[in-house]
Amino acid sequence: MEEDVTGAQLIAAALKAQVAMAAQAVGIKYVGMRNEQAACYAASAIGYLTARPAVCLVVEACRLYSKFSARPSSLQMIPVVVEKAVRSSIYGRPGACYIDIAGDMVNAKIPQSSVRLVSCCPAPPVSQADSREIKKAAGLLGSAQRPLIIIGKAYARAEREIRELVDVTGVPFLPTPMGKGVLPDDHPNCVAAARSRALLQADVIVLLGARLNWILHFGLAPRFSPHVKIIQVDLCAEEFSNNVRAASALLGDLRAVVGQLTETLRSDSWSFPLDSQWWDTLRDKMTANAQISKTLALRSSLPMNYYTVFHHISELLPRDCIIVSEGANTMDIGRTMLLNSLPRHRLDAGTFGTMGVGPGFAIAAAILEQTQRTGQRVVCVEGDSAFGFSGMEVETMCRYKLPIIIIVVNNNGIYSGVDPETWKEMEKMGDMTTIAPPVTLLPEARYEQLVRAFGGTGFLVRTVEELRSALEESLKNTEMPSLLNVLIDPASDRKQQEFPWLTRSNL
Amino acid sequence: MEEDVTGAQLIAAALKAQVAMAAQAVGIKYVGMRNEQAACYAASAIGYLTARPAVCLVVEACRLYSKFSARPSSLQMIPVVVEKAVRSSIYGRPGACYIDIAGDMVNAKIPQSSVRLVSCCPAPPVSQADSREIKKAAGLLGSAQRPLIIIGKAYARAEREIRELVDVTGVPFLPTPMGKGVLPDDHPNCVAAARSRALLQADVIVLLGARLNWILHFGLAPRFSPHVKIIQVDLCAEEFSNNVRAASALLGDLRAVVGQLTETLRSDSWSFPLDSQWWDTLRDKMTANAQISKTLALRSSLPMNYYTVFHHISELLPRDCIIVSEGANTMDIGRTMLLNSLPRHRLDAGTFGTMGVGPGFAIAAAILEQTQRTGQRVVCVEGDSAFGFSGMEVETMCRYKLPIIIIVVNNNGIYSGVDPETWKEMEKMGDMTTIAPPVTLLPEARYEQLVRAFGGTGFLVRTVEELRSALEESLKNTEMPSLLNVLIDPASDRKQQEFPWLTRSNL
């Protein structure tokens, strides 16, 4: 026959398959994803959930975005390079590392005796904060009128120590998106429902590994008091005093440092009084907000709105489920409405808002659950636009029989779409490439059929009843993925956001 | 309410929507794709099909892979930078250019009077080959015993000139994948069906813009004669003598240079005799190969094999349709079996074999067809693994009512998959992450349901009859996309390829 030969990347794909088979032969799990983007997201989630890196086999270079990168100069060097890459990925600030293996190495051979074995690297070294800074921090907290703890990402596994700090001191706390669940969202000291007021009025803030970036409005006025004092706890020296000067700089491992701080406060017998004016003002706001939220959630008009949808999902989800989320409004409102009770049980698009991460994150979490047999469920809450980035990975979920529940909150677009009638009117007006708003997608797209194509169960959901019934059924199904395509009001939106903080006020 | 604010990338998405709306307001077509990867592929196809660049709005940086990149330092500079980027993309060797617009520019304002308008750049400058080199080339060709013309990508729009060269000289020709259709594949001088023999035995080769890379086995033994003389025609000086020294180096615009060469040969009254031994040996091989191909194509056993599938598709496709293709075997065998009659009517994964390009390419072609109302159909022939990279773009096709016909040639994997029974046996054996071959996908995945989810028509195809009927029906449907999910024998494969050419024998 006379076919042209395939190109560089296809050969690379063949080599990749060989590497994967060799890995399986020594007992390493291999998950074949549909798109390398999703595979990278899955690998990053494994790193976050286990504190050890996963390996992502790719056929393209990604050296530039890596913390460490190397190309082994010989087969003998491979164990050394791998150990260095694994170690670099988890020591210090964790990050992706890249090993570039030339194609001709895959099939090359060397004598076993020439291989220098390298043992696996131990757990990362741990440091504590300077004792004088701890005293300074305790002093600041002791004199605070309106103290607040902000909890960052749960990577540091400091949940026990943070819980003790909160219990010992009685200070109110706020979780960042990936910090939700370090302490339960329904913990009495959680003031997430008064987030804006807490941030604005706090006079001393203990920042536990969180960064004063976009998500926290850079720590600046008008969202923060210009006089706020920051007690910053971080692993990474370079993070200190970004945007706001740290009043106390506690450099070290989060678990160790929080332990030091609690110990000192405990020996000072200091705690923040529950009957303070600060608690009163926060509780007032929380009550008011809960009322607004409840009103929205209980609206019975159709199509449903975000709050109604999340309210009912929230009621049905088990406390220990892992919530993955991405999208715009879907992710933002979902952060408020869907509660977490356990650390590292929320994975979302995070600081950079990268779209397409959801399915990869969910697959990673589900593979881990499958291994550890904890019986915890993975629920992936996706905006419809976000789902479009990596939606094909439902085939991967079905192939490995991962009982992920995908909930597509479908408003026919990004931020907001149009309803089917309006869409048809537009189509009559002429060329849709010049008419359709760039944020719109096909109205009432039937995403639930995607999962059916691969043997999963799909639900089209328009009402509260359908929502509850579909979710209950999905929770019973532990064999295969389910997908709920929840059609909501395309005009449903939070009150229009202004973006005064759009111009970066700092680096 | 108390939602956290959205992140950097979501804001960028909002800005992107604003830019898109502003573009629509001045009559520019905007196609909202699901994933930026696919958008980039679509833009590159527009460039190839029209020789003018399309604009791709992205929220990530891609400076490194661009021919030209710039960040305007002020609003006033934007027209200048845009003109420079457009010009750079089409002058010399065409390539992607990158303009980085800071977010705060999108909403900034300047007085109209301060804007220096820049008129659109004219067509690229054109050069001709040196007349002495033309004479040298004519001399080489005149003394050739076994001459061959290889036709590269159709970007240069030299089809009229190349046809004249072939007609005047009677020399046999071979198209490269993207060169198919510059002359019709069924032109009497096309020797694609004797490709290997033609390459191996040719003593003088006229290389028309093609490169001696992987696809052409680097021009080296054992696939080429070590004594072959290359008459190289190229726009780009740096491409000359890569891997094989050019015996004649014709630097210049392909149209101009082929014209010069034809003119000289015509005035020499030279042509290559049809009754030569070279033609005999090529015709023998073509006849033999056609026989093998036909035998395979007419096998009636089920599941179908590649040749059967492509044979019947080929019979039904209109001569003027645009064929997009990606995959491994699907793309390679399809190149042989699916004929092109017109230039720039084949778009495939090309030199780099990048997977995921198909839907983006198809959308680009269909949008052009919609604009120019030529009535030509776009057919997208996808391997099932390849389809997984950008399959979500079927929603985009449906949203814009692009009547693309997607044919997924489904062998349950990459290169080869397993059948449903074997798969079930594997599942019983334990953890599929350690058992399933990395090249396998879910057996008999129902990709046709994807297009149905968005209002298109999906067909599940197992037999020749179903294939013909589904394709005929799809060709009648000019309103919406169709998708044929063609289940073939998962063990169907070409004879096992060895890859002796894997180690790069040159740069």
Next chain:
Amino acid sequence: MEEDVTGAQLIAAALKAQVAMAAQAVGIKYVGMRNEQAACYAASAIGYLTARPAVCLVVEACRLYSKFSARPSSLQMIPVVVEKAVRSSIYGRPGACYIDIAGDMVNAKIPQSSVRLVSCCPAPPVSQADSREIKKAAGLLGSAQRPLIIIGKAYARAEREIRELVDVTGVPFLPTPMGKGVLPDDHPNCVAAARSRALLQADVIVLLGARLNWILHFGLAPRFSPHVKIIQVDLCAEEFSNNVRAASALLGDLRAVVGQLTETLRSDSWSFPLDSQWWDTLRDKMTANAQISKTLALRSSLPMNYYTVFHHISELLPRDCIIVSEGANTMDIGRTMLLNSLPRHRLDAGTFGTMGVGPGFAIAAAILEQTQRTGQRVVCVEGDSAFGFSGMEVETMCRYKLPIIIIVVNNNGIYSGVDPETWKEMEKMGDMTTIAPPVTLLPEARYEQLVRAFGGTGFLVRTVEELRSALEESLKNTEMPSLLNVLIDPASDRKQQEFPWLTRSNL
């Protein structure tokens, strides 16, 4: 003994010495420079002067600034990579290429039989302009009232063709700095002495390989007529229409294209009349400028000024000498006052004004002269600040007995310095790090002693007589370098330049 071992770079230096010795063993000349910066400059000058690359052995990476870069993956690949690098450096737009050889390759061995020899690449392919564009250009020129030819860098070896164009057409011409000498500066059609007027009033400009960049004020008003028509001749398509739209775009090899243009104009019997108003206005300006220049040059006050110095140097230099130059005023005024009669006999800091290039350029030119025994002298005219960058290379000149004449035009600083008395007054005022103007250097530094330290002849020059006598003596010395330290008025400066063109008006 117990010394610590030396570091990475020293080992690299040792490896470099081994490579150098191996090169010498096969007859390659090796020039050991003091600093790798200077070695790179020398290599680039060899490339310009011979149109074939020189090799520069360096121990640091410079991949990013190279046209082509590669790291051979095995010893066998080295000949292939070297051929590709050499070829890439001279094909198309010439440029530096980079080969990264891993340290452990230097001492590695392979059997001779496994080495695939690669023959040296032939001369670059040549292209011609499109004949219709040639006609268009001839038409534009034919209707010009105030035509002008601008001659770019002499790399293209088109001097014979350009001379014929000027002689056949009688059009006035201006050389760019590195284009001086393509035609003699005292050619009757050279209007360099009326440069500003010529640029401003020309209505049709033939741009021969020159670029409309900083040096040519971007081709824009107020230094050019906004209605000027540009006939652009260039090798590189991407250069066309930068800043000003080309009225005729002649893409191709400069020699070929100028030949085509001359041929067409000759067959049209067109020439530009000497008795035209254009010639009158240019000649008036040239006469006036010559008068001013002469007045400045003949001033007898001490210290000398730039014009006096260059006037006398100019009188004594042989017509065929190679002039190397760098500095600010020294280079700018020297361009006007020091005439060139032969192509590629001027090397200066060029477009980027990179300081420190002079000694490396001069060494390269002198090594070539030593090889070709043409008897031509190399004169290196340096500003005192510029000389500080690579001044240590006088040892290299002395080591290889290269009879380079270095003339340091010493005004005690950058742009302008202070005299010794003022300097002493400043020193009394306190800490010189806060007092001394950043542009000043040590007054009356005795640079001539540097060359004496290595066996060359140094002259301290304060008067016209000393200048002439020292230069005459230096010209007689063909055995060793000479250095003239010419003390001029530190306040000597051209009229203050304004930089309205500082803000890049285009890319």
Next chain:
Amino acid sequence: MEEDVTGAQLIAAALKAQVAMAAQAVGIKYVGMRNEQAACYAASAIGYLTARPAVCLVVEACRLYSKFSARPSSLQMIPVVVEKAVRSSIYGRPGACYIDIAGDMVNAKIPQSSVRLVSCCPAPPVSQADSREIKKAAGLLGSAQRPLIIIGKAYARAEREIRELVDVTGVPFLPTPMGKGVLPDDHPNCVAAARSRALLQADVIVLLGARLNWILHFGLAPRFSPHVKIIQVDLCAEEFSNNVRAASALLGDLRAVVGQLTETLRSDSWSFPLDSQWWDTLRDKMTANAQISKTLALRSSLPMNYYTVFHHISELLPRDCIIVSEGANTMDIGRTMLLNSLPRHRLDAGTFGTMGVGPGFAIAAAILEQTQRTGQRVVCVEGDSAFGFSGMEVETMCRYKLPIIIIVVNNNGIYSGVDPETWKEMEKMGDMTTIAPPVTLLPEARYEQLVRAFGGTGFLVRTVEELRSALEESLKNTEMPSLLNVLIDPASDRKQQEFPWLTRSNL
């Protein structure tokens, strides 16, 4: 007049001068160096000596090699960016940061009121080691038979704590090159004179901020015991277990951690006995090596050898002088022979062996001394090849009247040169570019004349008497630089080094 205008880089130089003048106007010291390379080296030395960054004004980009880089998007952002760059340069692992200021910003203006002032960043945050790891380290040390402390670079200012550790425990120590002087080289516990034996036989090593890189033979056999246990103290988590697994990982600020360790050992009342076998074996080796060194140093034959030269220099240098050094043998042997008594009083080419750093380092040290008026002298010991890289900076030294003493140890080449007679014989043999060994320089080059050219004092030194007399005279001269050109035997070399460690045994 009709000069061409100067290029981009010259304009940049003019802008740089403006920035420098503005800096001087607010009292910032500005040192105008001759070459930007040397300016960068000087800035890095200021950082090392003061723990606060210096600013280096350059006209080229160096973004890639910087820890942090930014381009302010507006004038208002400049204070913010500067604070971030300063902070990043000293927080965590110190490193260079880069701010890219567009040319048109230099002359732009904004209202004072729009500038947000940013206060200077505080001292870096400090962390301590985990207390359990401290206990583990103390246990390892307590059971050591042959303990050793290795002292890294003196950046951390931990001299008081390290002295206490050594005094309390009595453990022998070895300084790395830049760690010399943290404790005096003549401290009784310093075993530098038995370096190889100490490294080879130690069973427990406390690594104080040093890295197991080339300079320490990667910590591997055959230079280290394969069973050695490393107690690693470092600021940077990623440095742990590179090449050798850390038996105890003490992550934190060096001062804090050494303090913790000493405290624990003191409370354990542990110290290492002076009458141990380990001390005996080290003392035997030290005595033997001292004898060899003394024999070499006292050889009276001429030309002198390295050991004689350094012996006499060492006798005359004041204890508190700052020694700068670079070169190959000069730097290596000088490290052994020239003693340091104070921390941060040695600056040398360090880990990377970068050549050309000496003059810049010396200028930085001398400027600091001039400011602080400590009366300490700066002595710059240069190999003759190394001196060639930045030798022109002697003009800078003279211009600012910095009384630096430069000692060029001149063996006519790199590693080794040839004598004048051999050189002349070579010259008779033909073209020196193919004959002269690449490592040779001009024999007996008179580098002392360079300093004379700028008003400093130069000495040509061939004998011990001349050496002592010249150095004594130079030490008396506190007004201007001195340069001693010390001619030594060009064949003088250490015993030929083999480089078995050349192949990187690890990353």
